[in-house]
Amino acid sequence: MKTILGMLIVLVMQLVYAQNTVEGVHPRIKVSEGTLEGQYKSGIASFKGIPFAAPPVGKFRWREPQPVQPWQGVRKADRFGPRAMQRPIFDDMQFRSDGMSEDCLYLNVWTPAKTFKEKLPVLVYFYGGGLIAGDGSEFRYDGESMARKGIVTVTVNYRLNIFGFFSHPELTSESPYHASGNYGFLDQLAALKWVQQNIGAFGGDPTKVTIAGESAGSYSVSAQMTSPLAKKLFRGAIGESGALLDNHRPRPSLAEAEQNGLAFAKAVQANSLAELRALPAEELLAATAKFDANFSATIDGYFFPDDPVSIFKRGAQAKVPLLVGWNTEESNYRGLLGDKAPNIANFNQIINERFGKQAAQLLQVYKPQSDEEVKQVATDFAGDQFIAYGTWRWSDLHSQTGNQPVYRYHYARPRPAMRHQTGEIATGAVHSAEIEYALGNLPTNRVYNWQPEDYQVSAIMQAYFVNFIKTTDPNGLGLPVWPRVKAGEPAQLMHIDVETKSITEQHRDRYLLLEKLSDAK
Structure with missing residues (x-):
């Protein structure tokens, strides 16, 4: 009888597992802000469009990422969130995002976990696009293939161009850390903190996180290795074609970036930060095509306390294994x-x-x-x-x-x-x-x-x-x-x-x- 009973228990458990992993049955995960409902596809669970920070709009435009407001009930996580504001610059980008918006701080998770308690290794991937384009919904970054290899895979959105890398004296003055710019990198940092707090619920191990990216995504990996703010948030790094350590294109100081911001404000006839924040996102984006400005990484004294080359020379970077390379015809x-x-x-x-x-x-x-x-x-x-x-x-x-x-x-x-x-x-x-x-x-x-x-x-x-x-x-x-x-x-x-x-x-x-x-x- 005990043997028969044991066999029945095993059979019931197998049926329950099967019901929870077949097409049409939706997995649910509890994260710090609420409950998510994703999708199964051939044994891989995906959760798309997960907010990891509050929408960076209105008074939060050009602010460090703010906490997500918890939600009640179950939040559907079956479609990608909006992509960051960007002009259509690269014709090889194929998006599956839910449109384009300043409200863009979402990430996506693919997991092969069966019980969601496995403690699997984790890949967090940052997209490329020159810090002016790209999105975590692109087909080429899809996480399903890596998940099938036993890896919980995450793609992350971050702010771009003027929305992600704009400096201005008023922004520096209002900032709790007395700096401005590098908001795109701070978005990535916020996503890595979210992963540390929540990836265990997806069957991932927060002590086994590898960050990776290509081009601007690789620049981003080198940036996170450089910043003291990101230390201990990952144990390995992969860089594909790109780094902030070339030095023949020096990164501007905060003062230089602020002057660049003032020049842009003058060009769009905005006399204050309040007027800049009042401008529609589409108008700001269009102005970046006309204004000769490079909104990119800034040595702001906060995210980057010093030039990346100097930080690496003195061994102050994140001490993690690194896999890195480039292609035979980069240009x-x-x-x-x-x-x-x-x-x-x-x-x-x-x-x-x-x-x-x-x-x-x-x-x-x-x-x-x-x-x-x-x-x-x-x-x-x-x-x-x-x-x-x-x-x-x-x-x-x-x-x-x-x-x-x-x-x-x-x-x-x-x-x-x-x-x-x-x-x-x-x-x-x-x-x-x-x-x-x-x-x-x-x-x-x-x-x-x-x-x-x-x-x-x-x-x-x-x-x-x-x-x-x-x-x-x-x-x-x-x-x-x-x-x-x-x-x-x-x-x-x-x-x-x-x-x-x-x-x-x-x-x-x-x-x-x-x-x-x-x-x-």
């Missing part, structure tokens, strides 16, 4: 040469015109031996200036002062042709090309004519990411061994392509020179 040779023919004469002329006294040194390390080599060398130079050098320096400095493992990659697989593409196809891996591969999301992007080799590369790259998120080490069974970076030496890096293998970095001399020249400014 095209035309990014340097424009319409000029790719030959040595034109290459030398442009370097001399743009870089003056530094040109002679640059031409010693960016030195094509023939006209045929100019395309590749110019492509390398343009990519280094755009984003590769700063990413290299992040990894190099952290290997020297972070006291934690650093793993560096070079991503080389070009995207295939678009399904109906005519004309030139990139010969290298362009900026952002690796996202779908790394997150296992090739099927979500139907623009490209993916080939079996693409799925092969994706399987390898995602496996490295999954291992790192789970253990802080990308190495694992069936994968080429990925050595750590050794401080002060030419790095062993993982060359990711159809033939993935560890190689020695080839152009350290270039980056050491760029480091010398940027520090001299």
